[in-house]
Each structure stands twice: as structure tokens, then as C-alpha cells.
Amino acid sequence: MSVQLVWFKKDLRVRDHAPLHHAARRGPVLPVYIYEPEQLTHEEFAGHHLSYLNDCLNELNLRLRALGTPLVIRHGEAVAALEELREEFGVAAVWAHEETGNGVSYARDRRVRAWARARGLPLTELPQNGVIRRMTNRDGWAATWEERMAEPQTPVPERLSGVGAESGGVRSHAELGVPASDRRIPPGGQAEAHALLDSFLTVRGVNYMREMSSPVTAEESCSRLSAPLAFGTISLREVVHATRQRLAEVKGDPHADPRWVRSLRSYESRLHWHCHFMQRLESEPQMEFRNLNRALDGLREPHWNQEHFDRWAHGQTGYPMIDACMRMLRETGWLNFRMRALLVSFATQHLWLHWRDPGLFLAREWLDNEPGIHWSQMQMQSSTVGINRVRIYSPTRQAREQDSGGEFIRRWLPELADVPGDFLHTPWEWTGAGRLDYPPPIVNEQEAGRLARARISAARAAPAFEAEARRLYEKHGSRKKADRRAERKALGLPETSARPLRQTSAAHPAGKRRSPMSDQPDLFGLTPEPPKAILPAGLPESWQRALEPEFAAPYFHDLKDFLVQERREQTIFPPAADVFNALRFTPLEDVRVLILGQDPYHRPGQAHGLSFSVRPGVTVPPSLRNIYKELVADIPGFTPPRHGYLKPWAEQGILLLNAVLTVREGQANSHANKGWEHFTDAVIRAVNDRPERVVFVLWGAYARKKKKLITGPQHVVIESAHPSPLSEAKFFGSRPFSQVNAALEEAGRGAIDWQLPMKAEE
Numbered sequence: 001m002s003v004q005l006v007w008f009k010k011d012l013r014v015r016d017h018a019p020l021h022h023a024a025r026r027g028p029v030l031p032v033y034i035y036e037p038e039q040l041t042h043e044e045f046a047g048h049h050l051s052y053l054n055d056c057l058n059e060l061n062l063r064l065r066a067l068g069t070p071l072v073i074r075h076g077e078a079v080a081a082l083e084e085l086r087e088e089f090g091v092a093a094v095w096a097h098e099e100t101g102n103g104v105s106y107a108r109d110r111r112v113r114a115w116a117r118a119r120g121l122p123l124t125e126l127p128q129n130g131v132i133r134r135m136t137n138r139d140g141w142a143a144t145w146e147e148r149m150a151e152p153q154t155p156v157p158e159r160l161s162g163v164g165a166e167s168g169g170v171r172s173h174a175e176l177g178v179p180a181s182d183r184r185i186p187p188g189g190q191a192e193a194h195a196l197l198d199s200f201l202t203v204r205g206v207n208y209m210r211e212m213s214s215p216v217t218a219e220e221s222c223s224r225l226s227a228p229l230a231f232g233t234i235s236l237r238e239v240v241h242a243t244r245q246r247l248a249e250v251k252g253d254p255h256a257d258p259r260w261v262r263s264l265r266s267y268e269s270r271l272h273w274h275c276h277f278m279q280r281l282e283s284e285p286q287m288e289f290r291n292l293n294r295a296l297d298g299l300r301e302p303h304w305n306q307e308h309f310d311r312w313a314h315g316q317t318g319y320p321m322i323d324a325c326m327r328m329l330r331e332t333g334w335l336n337f338r339m340r341a342l343l344v345s346f347a348t349q350h351l352w353l354h355w356r357d358p359g360l361f362l363a364r365e366w367l368d369n370e371p372g373i374h375w376s377q378m379q380m381q382s383s384t385v386g387i388n389r390v391r392i393y394s395p396t397r398q399a400r401e402q403d404s405g406g407e408f409i410r411r412w413l414p415e416l417a418d419v420p421g422d423f424l425h426t427p428w429e430w431t432g433a434g435r436l437d438y439p440p441p442i443v444n445e446q447e448a449g450r451l452a453r454a455r456i457s458a459a460r461a462a463p464a465f466e467a468e469a470r471r472l473y474e475k476h477g478s479r480k481k482a483d484r485r486a487e488r489k490a491l492g493l494p495e496t497s498a499r500p501l502r503q504t505s506a507a508h509p510a511g512k513r514r515s516p517m518s519d520q521p522d523l524f525g526l527t528p529e530p531p532k533a534i535l536p537a538g539l540p541e542s543w544q545r546a547l548e549p550e551f552a553a554p555y556f557h558d559l560k561d562f563l564v565q566e567r568r569e570q571t572i573f574p575p576a577a578d579v580f581n582a583l584r585f586t587p588l589e590d591v592r593v594l595i596l597g598q599d600p601y602h603r604p605g606q607a608h609g610l611s612f613s614v615r616p617g618v619t620v621p622p623s624l625r626n627i628y629k630e631l632v633a634d635i636p637g638f639t640p641p642r643h644g645y646l647k648p649w650a651e652q653g654i655l656l657l658n659a660v661l662t663v664r665e666g667q668a669n670s671h672a673n674k675g676w677e678h679f680t681d682a683v684i685r686a687v688n689d690r691p692e693r694v695v696f697v698l699w700g701a702y703a704r705k706k707k708k709l710i711t712g713p714q715h716v717v718i719e720s721a722h723p724s725p726l727s728e729a730k731f732f733g734s735r736p737f738s739q740v741n742a743a744l745e746e747a748g749r750g751a752i753d754w755q756l757p758m759k760a761e762e
């Protein structure tokens with residue numbers, strides 16, 4: 001009897017399990033799992049990991065038992081436990097999967113190998129993903145990944161003959177001395193992994209590409225397969241196969257939602273990254289403990305600040321998005337990629353904490369802790385790799401972009417319940433901030449970000465940095481683009497792009513390009529192109545330039561998708577061609593006055609993209625009638641026209657902007673909180689950035705909330721009640737128009753001629 005021991009570690013499944021398959025063909029099988037004290041007491045391990053692990057083990061035990069023999073579960077140091085099993089059952093060979101784990105499992109595997117050698121036991125470790133052992137550089141890596149993923153899945157043995165061993169069953173938290181956990185985590189096991197994969201590929205993943213970044217949507221729209229992959233209840237190959245099969249299906253189906261194709265493509269690239277980052281730890285295990293780029297050693301070490309770390313780790317930084325993310329993580333063990341990157345960027349750049357302790361803390365919190373991905377990402381987000389751009393993400397900007405309505409922040413920070421929506425991302429600006437049970441910002445994000453960037457740039461300028469960056473590129477850099485180029489050359493094909501290939505920052509260490517935060521690691525040329533900017537037709541160049549980051553930002557893509565869908569199903573005002581008229585008629589450099597409205601008129605034929613204005617031939621609405629009345633009182637000689645077409649004002653440099661640029665027929669404010677506010681805030685900021693005086697006219701409570709965006713001392717703000725009949729009594733007598741002219745003349749910018757032509761001409 002030649003007993004084959006199959007050692008399960010981070011591969012807790014029977015499907016696509018090569019060691020199990022090969023062992024079963026050679027003799028009776030002894031399937032084993034060992035709880036290892038050095039892992040259970042490791043700083044990266046916590047109670048929720050054990051809860052999940054026990055789910056996985058229970059299910060694996062049932063599946064193995066159904067095949068013929070149970071999972072034998074032991075507790076102890078690996079070599080000692082294996083030796084005991086060898087003696088007890090006369091083990092003739094050991095089978096396992098290769099593991100890319102932390103330093104403890106790395107050392108353990110070496111001890112196990114030495115033990116097997118000393119005992120003359122054949123020990124076979126088989127790869128289970130695209131990570132390659134003993135690789136000295138990345139040449140050919142992508143091709144091997146592809147070969148491995150293209151292989152058929154290993155069949156589940158039809159039957160296992162066992163050795164009559166007892167399982168022993170899973171051990172409780174108390175038995176193993178691990179603190180219990182009350183986190184809300186999903187169940188573990190192979191069945192759960194397949195259920196997640198199915199629901200993602202058939203329903204949840206349709207808008208993955210757009211919805212993965214926002215914490216409001218990511219929980220549902222991401223696959224949530226990271227924990228199953230980390231515990232090995234599903235193989236990466238199986239996920240790749242299923243994704244490719246689904247992609248082929250939707251491509252061949254003319255009725256399939258077109259969003260599937262780009263979502264699935266984007267998803268597949270992430271499965272590639274999974275191994276790309278793990279390979280880095282496999283090839284350079286020391287990166288768990290020290291900077292990948294040794295030239296950056298000493299940069300943060302002397303600056304440790306325990307209080308900052310504690311406040312960050314407890315979600316008490318005073319930056320709502322950071323704190324909401326931390327609270328969610330501590331309760332659920334999961335966050336989407338962008339929010340993970342944001343947490344790390346804030347800790348290691350704004351708070352200038354060395355990445356190691358925040359990294360240990362986060363590894364303990366992530367249910368899906370995968371050391372290869374985790375430590376690579378920790379170093380990348382802390383800018384200690386040095387071959388990619390320095391990334392310092394603004395927590396406020398990310399909050400505005402990814403949670404514009406504040407839904408996520410409100411869910412996780414109940415202490416901000418009373419904060420008005422406009423101040424939710426910056427509660428310290430609210431007059432009621434003093435009454436909140438919430439701390440002021442831990443640092444000034446602009447100043448801290450600038451300081452971090454300056455420190456990193458200075459370190460990158462040292463000659464040792466460049467040499468290290470080159471070494472790292474040689475060892476870890478993707479050859480994907482270079483491989484593709486060589487392949488095309490061999491086939492006699494021209495280069496795919498006329499643009500020069502982007503150089504790594506090894507050549508341009510202090511990369512200057514600024515780009516919006518991306519979900520793609522942008523590392524070693526592995527990244528697909530960032531989303532293309534959506535440029536509305538006919539915008540003056542000055543607006544195009546000023547608003548470029550908005551047009552490329554994920555929220556703007558979401559907004560566009562939302563509007564495409566809305567226009568299919570509803571009547572939307574103004575017509576698509578008129579939505580950006582305010583910007584079209586008034587180039588940024590010409591803006592002298594900004595009059596802010598709330599949202600467009602919602603009755604047919606009225607709205608045409610300028611606040612308060614209606615098309616010629618449409619009855620003058622009540623608010624505009626009141627504006628005319630006030631003009632009569634304020635501007636000598638003003639005669640109200642019979643129309644409400646205000647384009648002549650726009651052409652004189654009055655930016656007639658609404659905060660929300662579209663609306664459903666008959667439903668005022670129906671497009672609030674869909675992303676327009678974020679966009680129009682950027683418009684107001686762009687105007688605020690102009691060096692010449694601009695007069696901002698803010699009528700009514702809604703518009704007045706935007707006052708905080710106007711910070712330039714050269715500007716003038718004129719506030720009053722709204723001209724609507726509901727507040728006309730307070731509006732009349734405010735004399736805004738003469739005040740505008742006085743402010744403009746004082747700055748030498750010339751007065752507005754408020755008189756409109758008696759006849760409107762489009």
C-alpha cells in the first residue's frame with residue numbers, strides 16, 4: 001500500500017486540484033489540513049479568518065468524505081504533524097500545491113522540503129496559478145501565465161480510497177486560542193465560490209467596469225471572489241475559463257447588454273494582475289519587510305507617529321471618506337480596490353507613516369489577505385517601488401467623485417447624520433461642526449500631500465534611486481507590451497499605435513504627468529488605457545482644458561450612461577444638444593458674472609441650457625418675471641421684453657449655470673445627485689481660479705451653499721433670496737444688477753448691458 005498524503009493549504013477545494021488528482025491515481029489518499037500555531041498567532045491572522053477557514057474545511061471534509069475518505073485535520077507545527085502522519089499511516093509520497101505566502105509559510109515550506117529529503121519521501125509541489133518559481137526576471141512570464149490558464153481543468157477523482165483515518169473535525173476559536181469574531185463576513189467554501197462566480201458573470205457584473213470604483217456600488221458589482229481565491233475554494237484557472245466563456249457568449253449574442261463586453265474584459269485583466277503581483281513576492285520575499293526600492297530606505301522610518309496611526313486605524317481622521325472606509329473594513333473585512341488604495345495612500349503619504357505597520361494592520365483586517373498582492377500593493381501605493389508614478393490621492397476629491405450623494409459616508413459615519421449634504425465631504429467647513437462628535441481633520445490634506453510629494457521627489461533624484469529602479473524593472477517589470485511588439489514585428493505587422501510607447505518611470509523617475517486616480521495599477525505597462533474622456537461637442541477650448549479631468553473621471557462616465565438610459569425611457573430636458581449651452585455661449589476666459597440656478601425647467605419647450613432662460617416663444621416663467629421687475633427698479637431705463645431668452649446676457653460674459661444640467665419631464669430635481677453637482681462644482685472652481693474679478697450671483701439657499709467654493713479674494717459674491725414667487729418679497733429691493741456693474745467697473749471689467757432685445761432671435 002503506497003499511501004499518498006495530499007496536503008491542503010490555500011487550496012481548499014476538490015475541483016481543479018492537481019495534487020489530489022495525481023495522488024488518487026497512485027494509491028490510497030490521506031488528505032490532510034494542518035492548523036499551524038505560527039500562522040494562527042501571526043500578526044496577519046484574526047478571528048474572522050478562522051471562521052471563514054472553518055467553513056471551507058467543513059465543506060471540503062464533506063466533499064472528500066463523499067469521494068471516499070475524510071479530511072484529516074491536525075493542529076501543530078507542520079513538520080512535526082507530517083512526521084506523525086508519516087509514522088502513523090506509512091506515507092509514501094507527499095503532494096501539495098506551491099504556495100506564495102508570507103515569510104512564515106516560506107520558511108515552513110523550506111523546512112518541510114528538508115524533512116522530506118531527509119526521509120527520502122517524494123514531495124511534489126504543483127503550480128496552481130500563474131506564479132512561476134525560481135524566476136530571475138520577467139521575460140516570458142505573460143506567455144507562461146497564458147499557457148497555464150489555457151490548460152484544461154484537472155478532473156475531480158471519481159473515487160478516493162482512504163486509509164481509514166478519522167477526520168478529527170475543525171477546531172473552535174477557543175480550542176485554537178484565536179479570539180472569536182463577530183464580523184459580518186460571507187460564508188466560506190467551494191459552493192459559495194461558485195455561487196459568487198455565477199451571479200457575477202450572469203447578473204452582478206454587467207456594469208463592473210463603471211461601478212467597481214465607488215464604494216456605493218462596488219459591494220454588489222465586484223465579483224467578491226478575492227476570499228475564495230485566497231483560500232483556494234476556486235481555482236484561478238476556473239475563474240478565467242468561466243470569464244472567457246461568458247465573454248464569447250455575450251459577444252455572439254446581439255441582444256446582450258453591450259456593457260458586458262467591456263466589463264468582462266476589464267475583469268479578465270484583473271485576474272492577470274492577481275498573479276502579476278504575487279510573482280513579485282515570490283521572486284523577492286524580502287519585500288514583505290523592507291522597501292522594494294532600497295534607495296528609499298530611511299525615508300519614513302524616523303517619522304512614525306503612533307497617534308496618527310491609531311486615529312487612522314480607528315476611523316477617526318476627520319476625513320469622512322477615509323473613516324467610512326475604515327469602519328466598513330473593520331466590520332466586513334472587505335473594501336474595493338480604489339478605497340483600499342485610498343486608505344494606504346492617506347496613511348503613507350498624508351500621514352507619512354511607514355507602510356509596514358499599516359500593512360500588518362490591513363492584512364489582519366482583509367478577509368482575503370493574499371500576501372503577494374497585499375505587500376506589492378502596499379509598496380506601490382506608498383511609492384516605494386519607484387518605477388511608476390507617485391500617487392497621492394485626495395480623500396476629499398475621491399469622496400466627491402465616488403460618493404457624491406454621501407450615501408456611503410452616511411451609512412458608516414452615523415455621527416455625521418445632521419451634517420447638511422453640501423458639507424458632508426468637508427464637515428469642518430460647516431458652522432455646526434463644533435457640535436459633532438467627530439474630530440477635525442488630522443492634517444491639512446493639501447499641505448501634507450505637497451510635503452509627501454516633495455520628500456519623494458527629492459529621494460528619487462538621488463543617483464542610487466535610478467539604479468534601483470532599473471534593477472526592479474529588470475526583475476519585476478511586465479514584458480507584455482515588448483512581447484506584443486516583438487510578435488507583431490516577427491509577423492511583419494506595423495506597430496499598433498503611432499504614439500511612442502510609454503516609458504517606464506525608470507527612465508523618467510519623477511514622472512510628471514498627473515492623471516485622475518485609476519483602478520488600474522498602471523505598473524510596468526500592464527495597464528489597459530485609462531477611460532477615454534467624453535468631450536461634449538462644441539465646447540470652447542478653455543472649458544475643454546479646465547474640465548478635462550472631469551470628462552475622463554469615472555463619475556462622468558457613469559453620468560453619461562445614466563443619461564443614455566434615461567433618454568431611452570423618459571423625456572429629458574433640455575434636448576441633448578443644448579445641455580452644455582451655458583459653457584458653449586460663454587467661454588471661460590470671457591466669464592465676468594456667474595448666475596447660479598438649481599435645475600432646468602421641466603416643462604416641454606422651456607429649458608435650453610441657460611439658467612433662468614427659456615426659448616423664444618415660451619411664456620416668461622414667474623422667477624424670470626420677477627428678475628425683470630427687479631431690473632426695472634434697479635437699472636434705469638430697463639424695459640422688460642416679452643420673451644425670456646437670455647442668450648444675449650451669456651454672450652456678454654454672464655455664465656448662466658444650473659447646478660444640475662438635466663431633468664425629467666414634469667419632475668423637478670429628478671436628476672439631482674447623479675453626478676452633475678460634482679461637475680458644476682468643478683465649473684465654479686474653474687471660474688474661481690480665474691485671475692480677473694468675477695461676480696458670483698447666488699440667489700436662494702441652494703445657490704448660497706456654493707459660496708464655499710469661491711475663495712479668490714479678487715472675486716465678489718452677491719447673495720439674496722431667490723426670485724421665485726415664494727421668496728419674492730425678500731428678493732425685491734436687493735438690487736443685484738447695479739451691484740454687479742459696480743463691482744465689474746471697479747475691477748476695470750466693464751458694466752453689463754442688462755437690456756435685452758425686444759425681439760428674441762435664436
Ligand SMILES: Cc1cc2nc3c(=O)[nH]c(=O)nc-3n(C[C@H](O)[C@H](O)[C@H](O)COP(=O)(O)OP(=O)(O)OC[C@H]3O[C@@H](n4cnc5c(N)ncnc54)[C@H](O)[C@@H]3O)c2cc1C
Nearest residue numbers: 222223224225226270273274336337340341369370374377
Ligand atoms: C493596499 C492593497 C492591498 C490589497 N490586498 C489584497 C489582498 O490581500 N488580497 C486580494 O485578493 N486583493 C488585494 N488587493 C487588490 C484588490 O483590492 C482586491 O483584489 C479586490 O478589492 C477584491 O475584491 P473582488 O474580488 O470583488 O475584486 P474584483 O474587482 O472582482 O477582482 C477580481 C479578482 O482580481 C484580482 N484583483 C483585482 N484587483 C486587483 C489588483 N489591483 N491587484 C491584484 N489583483 C487584483 C483579485 O484576485 C480579485 O479577487 C489589495 C489592494 C490594495 C490597494
